[in-house]
Amino acid sequence: MSTLPFKQNSIIFAPMEGVTEGPYREVIQRFFGDWDYYYTDFYRIPSVGNVNVKTLIKHFGEAYIQKSAHTKQTAYQFLTSEIAQTDQAISLISELDYHHIDLNLGCPSKKVNSNKGGAYLLSDLKALEKIIKQIREGFKNTFTVKIRIGYHDDSLYLDLLKLFEDCGVDGITIHARTRDQLYKGVADWSYIEKAVKVSNLPIIANGDIWTIEDIDKIFDQCNPYAVMCGRSALKTPWLASIYKEHQGNLDFISDEFLLKVRAQNLDLYFYELDKEYRKNGLVDSTILKRFKAFCRYLFDDYENHEAIRGRFLRAQNIHEFRAHLDQFVENYS
Ligand SMILES: Cc1cc2nc3c(=O)[nH]c(=O)nc-3n(C[C@H](O)[C@H](O)[C@H](O)COP(=O)(O)O)c2cc1C
CATH class of the missing domain: 3.20.20.70 (Aldolase class I)
Known part of the structure; x- marks a missing residue:
């Protein structure tokens, strides 16, 4: 056993x-x-x-x-x-x-x-x-x-x-x-x-x-x-x-369904990670660096995934990252 x-x-x-x-x-x-x-x-x-x-x-x-x-x-x-x-x-x-x-x-x-x-x-x-x-x-x-x-x-x-x-x-x-x-x-x-x-x-x-x-x-x-x-x-x-x-x-699961779920979950994912990292004393720049690393595979299933990821990777600060995320969620959920 x-x-x-x-x-x-x-x-x-x-x-x-x-x-x-x-x-x-x-x-x-x-x-x-x-x-x-x-x-x-x-x-x-x-x-x-x-x-x-x-x-x-x-x-x-x-x-x-x-x-x-x-x-x-x-x-x-x-x-x-x-x-x-x-x-x-x-x-x-x-x-x-x-x-x-x-x-x-x-x-x-x-x-x-x-x-x-x-x-x-x-x-x-x-x-x-x-x-x-x-x-x-x-x-x-x-x-x-x-x-x-x-x-x-x-x-x-x-x-x-x-x-x-x-x-x-x-x-x-x-x-x-x-x-x-x-x-x-x-x-x-x-x-x-x-x-x-x-x-x-x-x-x-x-x-x-x-x-x-x-x-x-x-x-x-x-x-x-x-x-x-x-x-x-x-x-x-x-x-x-x-x-x-x-x-x-x-x-019975369609690709459209999975992409919708993705957009909705990404909102929650980054929101909660941001909160938890801050509780642990991480500062904006460290959080942004991690978030960018997490973007590596997240958008692979979208046709224009390189353009989407590129926008997140170019964010100069955590507020810009958040703004891209809000826009993304609005467009895709
Ligand atoms: C960013 C990253 C960090 C990793 N760090 C570890 C690690 O700390 N310990 C470990 O055993 N494997 C580590 N791995 C390997 C993964 O646990 C896994 O064995 C490997 O990615 C193959 O599985 P996958 O095809 O599902 O990604 C890491 C992989 C990645 C992508």
């Missing part, structure tokens, strides 16, 4: 650096809360100096770690390497009695990989095994990993799956690309299918699950324990709600 803190067929909001911090998760949980589970973005365990509990709490979001609605539904994600202070971080997170940690083994960043962390570890089974065992011994609650299918290539894929199972990991999220592929091409879901067949661990499918139809398709095709949405969640933060409301009737 699975020891995961979320049920089978869950739809999970992926960890995303610069996005899934406390205030963002709060808004999604409160207003678009049909996602079954969330992850923090990764906390990089340092190699030099001490880890302290305050930093861990701050990374989760001080205002949110006291709220059981948050902690119960959120995995705390780490990124580490052989020389990082893993024992110390794990002991502190255990003292906080945190229920679920996830190890990021998919990060493709050159800096992270050159320090032998993230996806690099998928190419070094000896170092990986040491780290996995170290964490497993130090942490008694749920411990999962999030991987790609390999570093340069997929040659160690089956060995990796076996290693995680042998070392007592509780579940594996698989982004079905190698590290070298970055985001190129399309994620190859046949690797998910393979993992579901060969591993006894619950497999969480990730990579290019963009639409409600994709969610159905990957469950049908690969039979994973759950699915995780990254860029699609950023594009459509209400994707899980639409899926759950219309499951079984997906064919």
Whole structure:
């Protein structure tokens, strides 16, 4: 039986650096809360100096770690390497009695990989095994990993799956690309299918699950324990709600309907994010920078999406951004 803190067929909001911090998760949980589970973005365990509990709490979001609605539904994600202070971080997170940690083994960043962390570890089974065992011994609650299918290539894929199972990991999220592929091409879901067949661990499918139809398709095709949405969640933060409301009737949802819902929800999304960020002390310029980053995929489904996005990206201040949003909502809802 699975020891995961979320049920089978869950739809999970992926960890995303610069996005899934406390205030963002709060808004999604409160207003678009049909996602079954969330992850923090990764906390990089340092190699030099001490880890302290305050930093861990701050990374989760001080205002949110006291709220059981948050902690119960959120995995705390780490990124580490052989020389990082893993024992110390794990002991502190255990003292906080945190229920679920996830190890990021998919990060493709050159800096992270050159320090032998993230996806690099998928190419070094000896170092990986040491780290996995170290964490497993130090942490008694749920411990999962999030991987790609390999570093340069997929040659160690089956060995990796076996290693995680042998070392007592509780579940594996698989982004079905190698590290070298970055985001190129399309994620190859046949690797998910393979993992579901060969591993006894619950497999969480990730990579290019963009639409409600994709969610159905990957469950049908690969039979994973759950699915995780990254860029699609950023594009459509209400994707899980639409899926759950219309499951079984997906064919009857028109593109026009989805675009209308989008315009209405965007109003709420930015309004509530603005409020929550301010509560956390973020200033106008930081909020504007984030909002512009969030525009990356939001308008992709409109014919003139580049022009729409361009207007938001050129906003000189938060008031201009808001004015464009009001105009957009009026035009499209
Ligand atoms: C902006 C951004 C930040 C990300 N940050 C993280 C992270 O902190 N931890 C992690 O495991 N993956 C991170 N990822 C990877 C996603 O969680 C996910 O695995 C990847 O985007 C593939 O899924 P998708 O096709 O649904 O986007 C990030 C992705 C994006 C786009």
